[in-house]
Amino acid sequence: MKQVYKSLTEKIRFNRTSPGWLRLSLITLILVPLxxxxxxxxxxxxxxxxxxDVYLEFGRVKSVLANVYSYLPDDFSSVxxxxxxxxxxxxxxEWDLSxxxxxxxxxxxxxxxxxxxxxxxxxxxxTANTFLIEAxxxxxxxxxxxxxxxxxxxxxxxxxxEARFLRAFFYFELIKRYQNVPLILEPLTQExxxxxxxxxxxxxxxxxxxxxxxxxxxxxxxxxxxxxxxTGRATKGAAMALKARALLYAASPLHNPTNxxxxxxxxxxxSKALIDQLSTTYSPLPTYANAxxxxxxxxLIFERRxxxxxxxxxxxxxxxxxxxxxxxxxxxxxxxxxxEMKTSGLGINETGSGYDPLNPYAGRDPRxxxxxxxxxxxxxxxKVEPWNGGLNGPPKPHTTKxxxxxxxYLIESIxxxxxxxxxxxxxxxxxxxxxxxxxxxxxxxxxxGPEVAGPAPLDNLTARQAVNLVRTRATMPAFPTGMSxxxxxxxxxxxxxxxxxxxxxxxxxxRRWKIGDQTTEIYGMDIEKNGDVYTYTRxxxxxxxxxxxxxxxxxxxxxxxxxxxxxxxEGW
Numbered sequence: 196m197k198q199v200y201k202s203l204t205e206k207i208r209f210n211r212t213s214p215g216w217l218r219l220s221l222i223t224l225i226l227v228p229l230x231x232x233x234x235x236x237x238x239x240x241x242x243x244x245x246x247x248d249v250y251l252e253f254g255r256v257k258s259v260l261a262n263v264y265s266y267l268p269d270d271f272s273s274v275x276x277x278x279x280x281x282x283x284x285x286x287x288x289e290w291d292l293s294x295x296x297x298x299x300x301x302x303x304x305x306x307x308x309x310x311x312x313x314x315x316x317x318x319x320x321x322t323a324n325t326f327l328i329e330a331x332x333x334x335x336x337x338x339x340x341x342x343x344x345x346x347x348x349x350x351x352x353x354x355x356x357e358a359r360f361l362r363a364f365f366y367f368e369l370i371k372r373y374q375n376v377p378l379i380l381e382p383l384t385q386e387x388x389x390x391x392x393x394x395x396x397x398x399x400x401x402x403x404x405x406x407x408x409x410x411x412x413x414x415x416x417x418x419x420x421x422x423x424x425x426t427g428r429a430t431k432g433a434a435m436a437l438k439a440r441a442l443l444y445a446a447s448p449l450h451n452p453t454n455x456x457x458x459x460x461x462x463x464x465x466s467k468a469l470i471d472q473l474s475t476t477y478s479p480l481p482t483y484a485n486a487x488x489x490x491x492x493x494x495l496i497f498e499r500r501x502x503x504x505x506x507x508x509x510x511x512x513x514x515x516x517x518x519x520x521x522x523x524x525x526x527x528x529x530x531x532x533x534x535e536m537k538t539s540g541l542g543i544n545e546t547g548s549g550y551d552p553l554n555p556y557a558g559r560d561p562r563x564x565x566x567x568x569x570x571x572x573x574x575x576x577x578k579v580e581p582w583n584g585g586l587n588g589p590p591k592p593h594t595t596k597x598x599x600x601x602x603x604y605l606i607e608s609i610x611x612x613x614x615x616x617x618x619x620x621x622x623x624x625x626x627x628x629x630x631x632x633x634x635x636x637x638x639x640x641x642x643x644g645p646e647v648a649g650p651a652p653l654d655n656l657t658a659r660q661a662v663n664l665v666r667t668r669a670t671m672p673a674f675p676t677g678m679s680x681x682x683x684x685x686x687x688x689x690x691x692x693x694x695x696x697x698x699x700x701x702x703x704x705x706r707r708w709k710i711g712d713q714t715t716e717i718y719g720m721d722i723e724k725n726g727d728v729y730t731y732t733r734x735x736x737x738x739x740x741x742x743x744x745x746x747x748x749x750x751x752x753x754x755x756x757x758x759x760x761x762x763x764x765e766g767w
Contacts, residue, residue: 253335253347259326260354263361264427266319267499268368269623270699271508271604274298274310278524283701284714285530285692287596287736289522301740305749305767312372313751316365317379323362324381327355350421356410360429360437363406367441370399371703372748374450374764378402392760400445407438416476426490432473433497436626439465443634446641447707449746459642460649466635467652470661477628480668484565487604487624487698496626504618509609514568514600516587517575519611526567526599528718528733530696531555533689534563540672542689555720555731562669566696568600570722570729575607582722582729596736597719603697624698629665633691636661637684645683646676662687665694706746715739742766 249255270279275294280286282298297303333351338344369376378394394402411434418425442465444450446458477494485492513520535541537558541548549558556569564572572579580586581598588594610617639649639658648654663673674686688708692701705711717737723730744766755761 250329250333251335252337253333253351256326256330256333256335256351256354259322259330260358263319263323263326263358266315266322266365267361267625268312269499270697271621271623272511272523273699276511276523278697279310279699279702280697281524283705284527284717285696285701286524286526286601287717287719288524289593289596298745299737299739301742301745303749305752305755305763308749308751310372310748311751312368313754316369319365320362320379321382323358323365324379326358328381330354346421350425353414356413356434357429359406360410360414360434363403363410363434364437366399367403367437367444370396370403371444371707373750374747375399375762377761389758390760391758393762396450397445400441403441404438407434407441410434411438416473427498427500429497432469432476433626435465435469435473436496436631439469439631439634440626443638444703444707446638448709449707454641456642459638460653463635463638463642463649463653466631466638467656469631470635470656471652477631478664480629480664483562483669486627486629488606488622490622492627494628495624496628496631498625499623501620501622504620506609506611506616506618508621509605509611512601512605513611514574514579514581514587515591515594516580516585517577517611519613519616520587522593522595522600524601524697525595525597525719526601526696527597527736528599528720529714529716530692531563531567531569531599531720532718533692534560535671535689535693537561537671540666540675552731553729560669560671560693562693562696564602566601566603568602570598572602574600574602582724585722585724588722595719597717598722599720601697629668629694630698630700632661632665633687633694636687637691640680640683640687644680645674645678658683658687662690665690669694709743709746711741711743711745715741 277288277295281288303309375393377391414431442462446462512523536548543550568579581588636658645659719736721732747764749767
């Protein structure tokens with residue numbers, strides 16, 4: 196059956212005594228492009244080596260671990276050239292033929308899957324499983340007499356914990372999509388792989404938490420003490436951040452229908468452990484403009500790194516009207532409306548906010564200007580003109596549908612001039628400290644309320660205090676005192692949306708909060724210019740389809756054809 200080559204069984208089948216398969220799985224996959232620029236994560240051409248050869252030399256083993264890192268995700272253009280944000284109420288993708296629109300019109304299915312990472316994630320898991328078995332106990336005679344042998348072996352002792360963290364991360368990516376998935380921890384025969392049964396969400400979650408605890412106990416806070424060039428590797432902070440995020444998802448309505456308060460407490464404790472142990476490493480928070488694409492940011496915990504300098508993200512998302520502009524992910528009016536007023540700290544529709552509909556971008560949360568290009572913004576020395584007849588507006592084809600263009604993650608200095616094109620490294624943030632503070636604030640509010648501390652270690656930081664650390668960096672007024680749990684929840688969810696915009700959180704937050712039916716009307720802004728006067732008219736851009744089955748992905752039907760034990764998520 197040809198489908199087997201794209202199936203889970205292909206990803207985990209055969210035992211580790213099959214050298215032909217291992218040559219394919221360990222060597223060919225090592226050639227998958229990996230997103231890293233540091234010495235540690237460079238790797239060699241190994242296609243001429245058998246399994247035993249691969250694991251005899253230190254450099255080759257290092258390359259296999261580097262390959263495990265290659266399966267880390269990003270959301271630069273993850274769904275047919277579009278950001279996953281375009282499948283949330285934060286954005287609209289300009290190009291109508293992109294598959295991302297199938298998320299929004301309801302035309303995806305178990306046969307016509309979207310964002311199908313089943314194969315990729317199990318490939319990463321399989322590679323990690325094989326590495327953990329084959330690399331165990333190696334002493335590497337090839338480097339025994341090197342002057343730095345002790346240093347290299349000290350690094351090698353950390354490799355299994357890096358691999359275990361990465362494997363746990365891949366499992367989190369699986370359960371947040373599919374909920375119940377097979378938990379595979381060793382190579383399997385084809386027969387075994389064809390009959391695996393799913394573990395429950397809670398079982399896989401426990402595995403993730405346990406692996407994070409083990410990894411965090413061994414991994415260093417920084418690798419600078421080993422070799423200053425070897426950055427980009429999984430650290431103690433990365434393991435703790437994964438645990439905190441996983442427990443927050445587990446406590447959320449999608450996976451906690453009875454609202455078990457103990458789950459919120461566990462989530463708060465996990466975030467607080469990172470805050471207590473590593474706050475001097477990751478704070479004070481730097482300027483918001485440096486929250487992404489800056490490796491030296493004190494906020495950065497873990498990221499996916501490119502292996503080359505590129506301009507593809509700029510080509511895909513620069514506004515039509517600028518040289519090389521193509522338009523892609525366009526922020527929605529829904530997102531724009533979520534940015535509060537800087538002076539009052541109130542939403543634009545709240546009484547006394549100070550919002551002026553005739554000058555809608557004045558006096559707003561500074562994070563708006565760092566995230567979105569709106570009418571009057573400057574890009575590459577030119578004013579952005581999304582109004583009808585403007586440089587970046589209709590009737591030119593493929594201008595924004597919403598009246599806005601993306602700024603976050605775009606590198607302004609990259610030239611798209613075909614005569615002298617530029618490029619640069621783009622670093623996808625997987626974990627940063629701002630998210631950890633918001634995770635903590637959410638869990639604490641649900642467990643205790645906005646201003647109530649819990650028992651140690653939750654006794655010295657309330658939900659309100661935690662979110663205000665993020666607000667201070669944004670130079671926004673603090674959350675007011677005296678808020679109810681419900682009011683705080685609403686404002687905090689808005690804060691999370693703004694702070695983490697276009698970092699691949701909103702799509703998943705909609706699902707874990709089960710608010711999909713509240714996100715179907717997508718708005719934009721129609722802008723007319725008469726002399727020096729602009730007229731702004733809010734408009735409906737899309738009315739999307741929502742079905743509660745979409746809170747989870749369907750298990751790919753190709754997998755179920757091979758292994759009926761997998762079952763299918765409800766509604767699919």
